[in-house]
Amino acid sequence: MADYVIRATAARGEIRAFAATTRDLTEKARKNHNTSPVATAALGRLLTAGVMMGCEMKGAEDLLTLKIQGDGPIQGLTVTADSRGNVKGYAFNPMVMLPPNDKGKLDVGGALGVGVLSVIKDIGLKEPYTGQTILVSGEIAEDITYYYATSEQTPSSVALGVLMNRDNTVRQAGGFIIQLMPGAGEDVIGRLEEKLKEITSVTTLLDEGNTPEMVLENILGEFGLEINDRIPAAFTCSCTKKRVEKALISVGKKELQEMIDDGKTIEVNCHFCNKNYAFTVDELKDLFNKAR
Numbered sequence: 001m002a003d004y005v006i007r008a009t010a011a012r013g014e015i016r017a018f019a020a021t022t023r024d025l026t027e028k029a030r031k032n033h034n035t036s037p038v039a040t041a042a043l044g045r046l047l048t049a050g051v052m053m054g055c056e057m058k059g060a061e062d063l064l065t066l067k068i069q070g071d072g073p074i075q076g077l078t079v080t081a082d083s084r085g086n087v088k089g090y091a092f093n094p095m096v097m098l099p100p101n102d103k104g105k106l107d108v109g110g111a112l113g114v115g116v117l118s119v120i121k122d123i124g125l126k127e128p129y130t131g132q133t134i135l136v137s138g139e140i141a142e143d144i145t146y147y148y149a150t151s152e153q154t155p156s157s158v159a160l161g162v163l164m165n166r167d168n169t170v171r172q173a174g175g176f177i178i179q180l181m182p183g184a185g186e187d188v189i190g191r192l193e194e195k196l197k198e199i200t201s202v203t204t205l206l207d208e209g210n211t212p213e214m215v216l217e218n219i220l221g222e223f224g225l226e227i228n229d230r231i232p233a234a235f236t237c238s239c240t241k242k243r244v245e246k247a248l249i250s251v252g253k254k255e256l257q258e259m260i261d262d263g264k265t266i267e268v269n270c271h272f273c274n275k276n277y278a279f280t281v282d283e284l285k286d287l288f289n290k291a292r
């Protein structure tokens with residue numbers, strides 16, 4: 001099952017929902033960044049949240065950034081998504097190893113620690129919208145739920161999961177976001193709460209062969225689920241050598257001269273996809289001439 005996000009509504013628009021399967025993009029992130037299992041879980045969960053939240057935006061150029069900064073050993077995560085299913089991201093310290101938590105699960109909360117979640121939406125306005133909330137548990141799904149409740153006043157149920165194979169490759173990844181829209185009736189709210197109690201793990205559902213459509217049908221079928229959109233999703237980075245050149249030119253003549261004086265080919269790393277771009281001394285001299 002290739003990665004994708006579905007957008008749906010239910011209960012005549014009183015409920016809005018997203019669901020995603022994100023195994024391939026999480027596995028690509030793991031491979032690119034060579035993440036440890038707990039970092040793969042943390043990054044995979046935030047990528048899954050990001051790709052669904054990105055699909056909430058309307059404009060083709062809109063960008064969503066999710067940033068977590070914590071005092072735990074991973075230190076933080078950054079994920080950027082557009083509205084067309086493209087997402088990328090990285091862990092500040094991707095090699096962290098931790099013992100499992102008291103439930104025997106990968107200790108994402110312990111790896112992130114105490115900190116802050118920032119949601120930055122660049123939707124073409126002069127200033128991007130920024131919402132910040134404290135981390136409730138560091139397990140990410142609860143933190144996103146808390147963000148929606150406090151910053152957007154939208155009651156939400158968020159599930160995010162990454163399931164690993166024994167060899168630490170990604171077996172399943174995915175999630176859902178179910179939200180109550182303004183004016184949702186008490187009856188709908190009560191029945192939805194009951195229904196959500198039955199859901200144990202989104203990755204278990206995916207591993208049993210359920211598609212994101214089936215996961216939502218399972219929860220929202222009785223509310224008259226309507227699937228509105230199906231968006232292919234992928235880990236994609238827009239970096240190119242040209243863009244890195246521009247960045248190097250912008251650091252200025254002084255720094256470029258120092259690099260040239262070192263007399264060695266330099267490597268510039270893209271944080272988001274971990275790709276390295278090499279620049280020879282001759283290329284640096286060329287950039288020096290273009291710099292101010």
Ligand SMILES: [Zn+2]
Nearest residue numbers: 237239270273
């Ligand atoms: Zn890149």
